[in-house]
Amino acid sequence: xxxVLSIVAVLVWSSVVWGIVQAFQDPSYTVKIVEMDGFSEKxxxxxxxxxxxxxxxxxxxxxxxxxxxxxxxxxxxxxxISSAHLEKKPPQTLAVSVRFREPRAVFxxxxxxLAYVDANGQVFGTLQSQIGDLPMLSGMEQDSEKLRLxxxxxxxxxxxxxxxxxxxxxxxxxxxxxxxxxxxxxTGSETGRSALNLGxxxxxxxxxxxxxxxxxxxxxxxxxxxxxxxxxxxAEVGKKIIVKIARRS
Numbered sequence: 545x546x547x548v549l550s551i552v553a554v555l556v557w558s559s560v561v562w563g564i565v566q567a568f569q570d571p572s573y574t575v576k577i578v579e580m581d582g583f584s585e586k587x588x589x590x591x592x593x594x595x596x597x598x599x600x601x602x603x604x605x606x607x608x609x610x611x612x613x614x615x616x617x618x619x620x621x622x623x624x625i626s627s628a629h630l631e632k633k634p635p636q637t638l639a640v641s642v643r644f645r646e647p648r649a650v651f652x653x654x655x656x657x658l659a660y661v662d663a664n665g666q667v668f669g670t671l672q673s674q675i676g677d678l679p680m681l682s683g684m685e686q687d688s689e690k691l692r693l694x695x696x697x698x699x700x701x702x703x704x705x706x707x708x709x710x711x712x713x714x715x716x717x718x719x720x721x722x723x724x725x726x727x728x729x730x731t732g733s734e735t736g737r738s739a740l741n742l743g744x745x746x747x748x749x750x751x752x753x754x755x756x757x758x759x760x761x762x763x764x765x766x767x768x769x770x771x772x773x774x775x776x777x778x779a780e781v782g783k784k785i786i787v788k789i790a791r792r793s
Contacts, residue, residue, distance in 0.1 A: 573635045575600060575607045581641040588624045588644055588672060597622055600638055607632050615640075623668030645669070648695055649715075652682040663699065665692030683717035690717050693746070697723065700748040705761035709768060713737075722746075729764050732771040738764075743780035756781045763787060 578600045580591035597619045601610070612630045619628040624644055631639040647660035651667050660669045660678075667686045679698060684691040694715045701712060709730040716724050722744030729736045740760070747753045760779050767774055773790040 573607050575602050575605055575610060575636060575638050577637040578602060579633075579637055579639040581639060588669065589622055589642075593622070594619060594625070594640065594642060598640060600640075607634055607636065607638065610638065623666070626662070647678060648698060649679045649681045651684075651686065651691065652680060653686060661691065661695055663695060665695045667691075679712050680714040681716075682714065694723070697725075697742070697746060697748055700754065700757055704754055705757040705764075707761055707764055707768070710761075710764045727764065727777075729768050731768065731773055734773070736767060736773050738767075738774040738777050740777045740779060745781075747781055750781070753781050756785075759785055 578595060578598070580595060583591040583594075598615050599618055600615060610632070612632070615630055616628045619625060619640070619642065625642045626645045627643045629641045629643075633639055645660070645662040645666065645668055647669070648663050649661045650671065651659050651661045653659075658671050659667050660671070661667055661681060665687070681691060681694045684694060694717070697715060698712060707729075711728045713726040713728050716726075718724070721741055723742040723746055725740040725742065727738050727740050729738070748757055756779060760777070763774075763777065763779075763785055766772070767787075774787050775790040776788040778786040
């Protein structure tokens with residue numbers, strides 16, 4: 545009985561292998577259709593551009609032989625694209641979908657050129673008018689730890705310190721002062737503009753740093769409620785917050 549089962553298993557396995565070999569050679573399994581999924585009019589890169597990047601050899605290669613990794617690598621050359629998913633759909637279709645990076649800020653390099661920055665501090669793309677008003681990051685090198693910390697500051701502020709009508713307009717870095725933010729807020733009929741100095745090592749991801757963000761948020765709440773224009777605010781982590789009021793003319 546065991547011998548019979550073994551023979552049957554061998555025959556079945558041989559049939560499967562034979563079928564796979566035939567499929568690899570069958571011209572009816574040649575890739576002829578490339579499906580592009582998940583694109584819209586607001587996509588920063590359209591389906592035609594991704595199709596051109598992918599360079600899928602339609603009408604030339606068997607779907608089981610096509611190298612998905614090479615196609616993915618070509619697609620990811622566009623910095624707007626954070627990931628790509630490719631799926632073989634025999635007999636003749638390859639489905640392609642991509643995920644785009646989400647701009648969190650605008651980065652200005654030392655030459656004045658502008659690009660976007662994502663939540664991980666990755667610089668990508670060129671400015672597009674349909675993307676909303678974003679904070680400006682400057683004085684930092686591309687792909688540097690300072691740039692990543694600048695983006696992290698924005699993230700922590702949005703989670704802990706965000707207030708209606710209060711907005712971080714820019715974050716800059718210099719050797720003497722460290723991180724310096726320009727914060728806009730409402731003071732009745734006018735817009736207040738304060739320079740918020742955070743020092744060289746903000747570390748707002750720590751518990752002390754998060755508490756400091758809450759205190760800074762309370763300061764801006766007070767300034768807004770009492771319509772006070774503050775010229776500078778010094779708020780390094782672990783230190784008292786000092787507010788310098790702007791003199792009215």
